[in-house]
Amino acid sequence: MTPEEFRRYGRQVVDWIADYQEKIESYPVLSRARPGEVLASLPAHPPERGEGFEAVLADLDRVVMPGITHWQHPGFFAYFPANASGPAILGDLLSAGLGVQGMLWATSPACTELETRTIDWLAELLDLPARFRGDGAGGGVIQDSASGAALVAILAALHRADGGTAGREGITRRHTLYISSQTHSSLEKAAKVAGIGSANVRVVDSGPGTLAMAPAHLDALLAEDAAAGAVPVLVCATVGTTSTTAVDPVPEIGEVCARHGVWLHVDAAYAGVAAVCPELRWVNDGLDGHVDSYSTNPHKWLLTNFDCNALWVADRAPLVGALSILPEYLRNQATSSGEVIDYRDWQISLGRRFRALKLWSVIRWYGAEGLREHVRTGVRLARDLASWVAADPGFELLEHPPFGLVCFRPRWDGLPDGEADAATMRLMERLNASGDLYLTHTKAGGRVLLRMAIGAPATGDAHVAAAWRRIREEAAEQAAERADPGR
Template identity: 60%
Template sequence: MTPEEFRHYGHEVVDWIADYWANLEALPVSPDLRPGEIAARLPERAPETGEDFAAVLADLDRVITPGLTHWQHPAFFGYFPANTSGPSVLGDLVSAGMGVQGMLWSTSPAATEVETVVLDWLADLLDLPARFHSTGTGGGVIQDSASSAALVATLAALHRVSGGAWRRSGVRERYTVYTSTQAHSSIEKAARLAGIGDENVRLVEVDQDFAMRPDALRAALDADRVSGATPALVVATIGTTSTTAIDPLPAIGKICQEYGVWLHVDAAYAGAAAVCPELRWSHAGVEYADSYCFDPHKWLLTGFDCDAFWLADRAELVQTLTVLPEFLRNAATESGEVIDYRDWQVPLGRRFRALKLWFVLRWYGAEGLRAHIRRCVATAQRFAEWVRADERFEVVAPHPFSLVCFRLRGSDGPNEKLLRAVNATGRAFLTHTKVDGRYVLRLAVGAPSTEERHAAATWKLIQATVDTE
């Protein structure tokens, strides 16, 4: 493809995306398909000769779009949001076109230095502790997801607690990890990958608001110490996946300091809320954290993948992960004056993910990002009011952000049936969880195009579905 051909077809692709966004509301949120239907529309073998690009674009409409769940649809209320936006897409396009490798400062200085500065900007916007800034001992880096952030935090915690011995001889001691019963499954997966094992992950009991109980954490730490285990890591959550519960960081942080245990804070979804000063109460105690992460790709208008991960002491992570073969040696690295982000992650290679975040921050500014968060929170609070006004339903958990957990009063069966029926209409998409053993519906507001009218229409659909059953 010549530059001129790229220019021509690139315009057509941008037009296609713009039309897709413009017409999203008219599409069913999720497809009505059986497994294998999309694959059946594709040839059995790759083409022997190149095809006309117009045929590729035509198949976006014929094959791809009918097989999508439309995460940017204004009535997509499932899981957590997976925002993207025009600036983010354009930033990704430029990054893809450059095709640079940012594994070392020397392989593309701009890729490293823009990322460092943008993560400092973002730390300022969230009012994170000064020790997370690159101007001190800490700093930020973009991981692909909060799951990868959990893994590297686990490895760094192991490195610290073992005095680096784990790098030389593997995980021979019995180390333990602590998180709440409501925490994300990535914590358990990280323990597996780090060699700690499932059996050494302690799921700490929660209170009536589904937040970790500090007294239960202390008891678990004491029990493991008595048994000969070495506590390595505590993971606290700001905005758990099921209900957006907020663990009490001030109390947890003090315990971690007392026991000498690494504290990682997972704010994958709810961290974005801290751009709004009135929501920063949720981050009280984050100054105790050794590491912290949140996903701009969830609720901050930046396309997947983009997890912002900060450390209070970057040297600990570099010591944990660095491996320097001869072919990567260079004068800049040897000088000690640069950051090489390959030492901050599991893979060697890394693309220029900071570019899309840079585009987003510059286009929207702090005011635009706050407006987006506030609109989503206000819409969710309004939805919760409608649920409470209908005596057939109940709200089952606090809803400080833009997720509402609710259910029909009574047994699980009608709730399961209700969710299937609503999603089958294609007019909205919700998900479920289990809270206190009960089947619960989740409505998460976050798509960039969602307005209160979309939540209102979904609530009327839910009520009408109940009325007809």
């Protein structure tokens, strides 16, 4: 494709995206495609001769779009948001256009140094403790996801715990990790990946009301395991759990970890970015204590398109120690000088994209002010919804939501718990099938709840109000059908 063709088709694609943004509400949020439908609409064999890009765009509309669930739709309330803002998309486009690969400092110094600066900016915006910034022993790095960040933290912790023995000899004795029942599943997956084993992931009690990890039980488990000869590697505390945005008591957990000399990783994948707002900066409580690594996702709620996770470590030595390998073909003067960072030593894979460009674009376009405004809007909309739910005698609300996630369900008066769960699931499926909104569910306190996560840039007051109206209507309809199955 010549530069002139790129110019022409590039404009078409930009217009296609702008048009998509303008008409996104005309699509059903959740795709109605049935399994295999998109696949069957695509030719079984690749083309022998090249086609014009118009053909790609035409098939995008015809074949791909019916199979898209619209994460940027204002009625997308499922999972957590995955904000793809304009400046982020353009930053990503610049990265693709430059086509550089930042595995080493030498392979594009700006790719490394813009990342160092931008991640320090983010640390400042979130008011993280100074030791996480790049000018001391610590530093930050962009990872693909909170899953990747957790795995990397575990490997660094393992390296610190045994001086690199496991990396050299393999895991030869029992190593243990500590989570709660509310911790993200990626920690259990990382335990499998790292050869620690899911059976060695110890589940610390969490309070039945708060769903927050109990430091005393953690303390007891750590003592018990160490006494039994295991090597406790890492404790993962969560600020803003996936299920209900519960918050673990990081200060107290940090004290326990300090006492036992265990690495504390704080997973604030969703909620960490809320610290851009001074009034929400309590999410950082405990980070100035004994915390070894901290992770949050600008690609969820901070207007940066997937993937862009930020991981900080208080000490980069064990991280690099765990992940560095230097074959002959990667040797170069800059690396040998020790004056530069090679981010390949901070991640699993060798190659890396220039992801800092999109985070840089986002921070510059919105400024601290704009980022705060975005988070505040999400929190305000969630509080509005929570107040409507709390005021409705037909619904019950799970506690006061601190961020953008509201968990609730109809009371389904008179139904036993199991049937109420099934009715709630049925309600969710009806709502999702309507195309007006997309919710997910979770279980808390043994009961099924609807999860409504607010935070897409396109979502405003009217969308949340409309969604609440639809939920009430559909719940009332469903209750009426149950009361009179024949109608």
